[in-house]
Amino acid sequence: MKHLNKRIQDCSRDMDRQRRSVLALVGQEKQNVRQQVEGIPMPVLLGVALVSGFLVERLLHYPNTSQLIRLAIAYRAF
DSSP states (O other): OHHHHHHHHHHHHHHHHHHHHHHHHHHHHHHHHHHHHHTSOHHHHHHHHHHHHHHHHHHHTSHHHHHHHHHHHHHHHO
């Protein structure tokens, strides 16, 4: 029983260590993304958003696409 408790504690410590490492990596990735996005000029971001919105609007006018989107929304409701 003592051996099992020791193994559980060791696994718990390992999991905590892995969790901290993953959180550190995620934090680094977030910071990298922020730095990359800050380098993109605002007019370019607005242009990309405008074009994306236009494309989504065009896709929604097709019957098959709008049916798929409605089906996905209905599926998420369950």
